[in-house]
Amino acid sequence: MTGDPYQVLGVPRTASAEDIKKAYRRIAKTHHPDLNADPEAVARFKAASAAYDLLKDPEQRRRYDAGEIDEQGQEQVRARYSRAHAGGPFGGGPFGGGPFGGGPGASDPDLGDVFADLFGHRGGARGFGGFGFGGRGGGMDRRGEDLRHALEVDFLTAARGGRMDLMMPDGAKISVTIPKGVRDGQQIRLRGKGGPGLGKGAPGDAYLDITVKPHPVFRREGDDIHVVLPITLDEAVLGGRVEAPTIDGPVSLTIPAGATSGRRLRLRGRGINGGDQHVELRIAMPATVDPQLRAFFETWRKDHGYDPRRGMMG
Known part of the structure; x- marks a missing residue:
């Protein structure tokens, strides 16, 4: 990553952790290599991933904001040395105390701790462990970033x-x-x-x-699957067997005679991990009402008409 991680993600320095996460996910959804093979998109995704990895950790973010580490997560060595050992190389600088001179009351700098702190390892043996100068070694071993x-x-x-x-x-x-x-x-x-x-x-x-991603047919609630199944007029009146989709393929479903839109049927164990599938029936009119169907219902209505809305108006 190059540049300020806040600018890479497009958020202000005062952004909350949730805002930072949302900004990263927005970039990932449009620039992930699986979704966008353009080299510039891949580079943007890599930069956003590195920026998010730095800012998602509260301590890492605090240290970056304080200037203790750079955008790569590396220690700001010059700043560290200038604060802890101001002066020339032998007069109060990194080697400016104790046996190298430095005046009354000067104490030996713990150089092992200085290097260990810079590279993320404090404590253990004193000295230059891991740099070939003695000590117990291993000072440069560190687990990779998540x-x-x-x-x-x-x-x-x-x-x-x-x-x-x-x-x-x-x-x-x-x-x-x-x-x-x-x-x-x-x-x-x-x-x-x-x-x-x-x-x-x-x-x-x-x-x-x-x-x-959402599915055009299936909807999930917990481990249950919900489906709206269109049926024809004659299937609603007469009943019958039809094919209904499930996440594992079509199955045969019995439509009871006299079914109405909104009626729910359950397919046990056809959901996820033992859940059920719920099928809501919906009567679908034909694309065109032909003269024969119209004539039948005109005759039928004269002798069998009914009011399904009775009582709704008070």
Whole structure:
């Protein structure tokens, strides 16, 4: 990432954590490599991911705002040295106290702690551990950063589970297992797919923020599936067997004689993870009312007409 992370995400420095998250997700939905292969879009997505990784952590954000780290999350070494050891290289600078001179009352600087603090490791043996100057070593080993990505999943894949190919910000392609029944807003953790570790440090993890695309036929409530099923006039009057869609394919459904719009039928176990499917019937008129149908209902109404709205007006 280059540049101020707030500007990369398009938010003010006073933005809340939720506003920062929303800004990142907006960019991800239009610039993710799986959705937009344009090189500029990929670069924008990578920059937004890096900016979000820095600002999502309250302590990292505080340190960046305070000027202690840069937009890459690296220590501001010059500022650190100038505050802690003002002066020349031997007169109060990094090596300006204790045995190197510095005047009455000067104390030895804990150089091991200085370097350890700069690289994220405090405590342990004193000295220059990890730099080949003695000590116990390992000062440069650090786990990689956790990364966060947006992933849009189609409705049926989320309901039934499956696999999706995903391009990571570094250009690597991986196959991701989508667990059965994953919900909108849930996360999938990819172990070891985050930022690379430092030295012998393990890589971080990647977290996928799931957005489930709506379906034109199915609607989910909990683990239940809801469907509106159109039926013809004759099916409503006479009843019969029709095919109804489910997330696992069409099934045969019995329409009771005299069915009305709004009546609900239940298909047990046809939802997600043992949930049910609820089928709401809706009578659909033919595209064109032919003369024969019109003549039949004109005759029928004379002898069998009824008022379904009786009592509604008080």
